[in-house]
Amino acid sequence: MALDHAILVSLLEKPGSGYELARRFERSIGYFWTATHQQIYRVLKRMESDGWVDVRDVPQQxxxxxxxxxxAGPGRDALSAWLHEPIEPESVRHDLAVKIRGAAFDDPAALIGEVRRHRRAHTDRLEHYLAGEARDFPEAGGDGPLDAERELQHAVLRGGIAYERMMIAWLDDVLATLARFEADR
Amino acid sequence: MALDHAILVSLLEKPGSGYELARRFERSIGYFWTATHQQIYRVLKRMESDGWVDVRDVPQQxxxxxxxxxxAGPGRDALSAWLHEPIEPESVRHDLAVKIRGAAFDDPAALIGEVRRHRRAHTDRLEHYLAGEARDFPEAGGDGPLDAERELQHAVLRGGIAYERMMIAWLDDVLATLARFEADR
DNA sequence: CCTTGCTATGCAACTCGTTGCATAGCAAGA
DNA sequence: TCTTGCTATGCAACGAGTTGCATAGCAAGG
Structure with missing residues (x-):
């Protein structure tokens, strides 16, 4: 149940409304954890009744x-407890990999368009990450004072960048493989 | 609902029982799609009643x-239809990334053990993949006759290998970052 | 005025995924 | 013989995640 914890981390980084959290889950947090507004509102409600979070009505014009x-305190404690207990390395789910193996029983070359689409999505995300890195972490390598929040956010972002680069390279590999079947038909 | 399709692909590669499928999902298929035996038996039952798969009682000694x-035919058609429709690039879920960002509000250095554990899990998987590659795809680069099933399985496996290598490098990056906080406390 | 569109919150129903438990055949070893 | 352990299948209950829909405030433009 890491959605709870993802929300707690996000609220620690900056308090906000359910709506704002949902937007963050479309961006920064969403790079490694997804959630719809429905899930978020439901979890916030539960965490509120458990005393994990405080609410404040904010009128806006x-x-x-x-x-x-x-x-709130208990929420912080719950997060801390989770941080100190081991978790299982995540299980991956790649629809595209299923498709690629499945293509052997259909028309491999027909997958080329789909793989290209995915490649584009990954290059878009990569550019987005790199722009975010240039904007938020300009002092590359300049070891200033240790700001845990910044440094760790940057480390996670570097992970996202590495992931997208890996995916792009692999999709190129897949495209080269599929191309050999296209020449064949 | 790609579990259906993952099972269909696996059965096309080789027919088998629910139990055998569950074992495959702990190994080859499980590298990019996980499922418990419960899920598998339930889906098999549904696909059987929908006529997507045929069943045969096999006595064993x-x-x-x-x-x-x-x-069966309709199952093949369903898979083919799915292969030809676009899917959304997957949404990622990395508990560990949540933990890393959360550690900023706790004790960053306390995460080192956990990150090392994950690193070990990934090096283990990498070695496992590489052993599987050496065993099942020895003729590296030797462009023999085009066997779609083999070639595409290999392409997916190369993706798994690239993923594990990326993760190991990133976790080293994270460990270096965390080490700076350890020196600090 | 009316529509469109963004902010903001929420319910209800459903499907997917996980966990705990149960049963049963058979083999091998203490 | 009794326990352990692997193969093999399954039910029931629960929790997580998705989808469709509903409501409401306010702004901006046609």
Whole structure:
């Protein structure tokens, strides 16, 4: 149940409403954890009734009021406990890999368009990450004072960058493989 | 609902029982798609009643009888239809990334052990993949006759290998980052 | 005024995935 | 003989995640 913890981390980084959290899950946090607004509202409600988060009604002008959530003591404790217990290395799920192996029983070359589409999605994400890195972490290598929040966010972002680069290279490999079947038909 | 399709692909590669499928999902298929035996039995039952797969009772000596499933026409059609429709690039879920960002609000250096554990899991998997590659795809580069099933399985395996190598390098990066906080406390 | 569109929150129903438990055949060793 | 352990299948309950829908405030433009 790491959605709870992902929300707690996000609220520790910056308190916000369910709506704002949902937007973050489309961006920064969402790079390694996805969630819809439904899930988020439900979890926030549960965490509120468990005393993990505090709520504050924030009137706004020009837009509807919002409920701003922030992490309370018990929520912090729950997060800390989770951080100190081991978790299983994640299990991966790649629809595309299923498709690639399945293509052997259909028309391999027909997959080329789909793989190209995915490649484009990954190059887009990579560019997005790199732009974010240039914007938020400009002092590359300049070892200033240790800011845990910044340094660790940067480390996670570097992971995202490495992942996208790996995927692009692999999809090129797959495309080269598929091309051999195209020449064949 | 790609579990259906993952099972169909696996049965096309080789017919088998629910139990055998569950074992494959711990190994080859499981590298990019996980499933427990419960899920598998449930899906097989549904696909059987939908006519996607055929069943055959296979008596065995020395062990309990089994039901061997194989893909029927409608199942093949369903797979083919899925192969030809676009899918969304997968959404990733990395508990460990949540932990790393969360560690900023706890004790970063306390994560070192956990990250090392994950690194070990990934080096183990990498070695396992490489052994499988050496065993099943020895003729590296030797462009023999085009066998779609083999070539595409190999391409997917290369993806797994690239993924593990990327993860190991990134976890080393994370460990170096965390080490700076250890020196600090 | 009316539509479109963004912010903001939520319910209900459903499907997918996990966990615990149960049963049963058979082999091998203590 | 009794236990352990692997093969083989399955039910029941629960929790996580998805999808469709609903409501409402407010702004901007046609």
């Amino acid at each position: 020009g837009r509807p009021d919002k409920k701003e959530y922030s992490v | 020395g062990r309990p009888d089994k039901k061997e499933y194989s893909v």
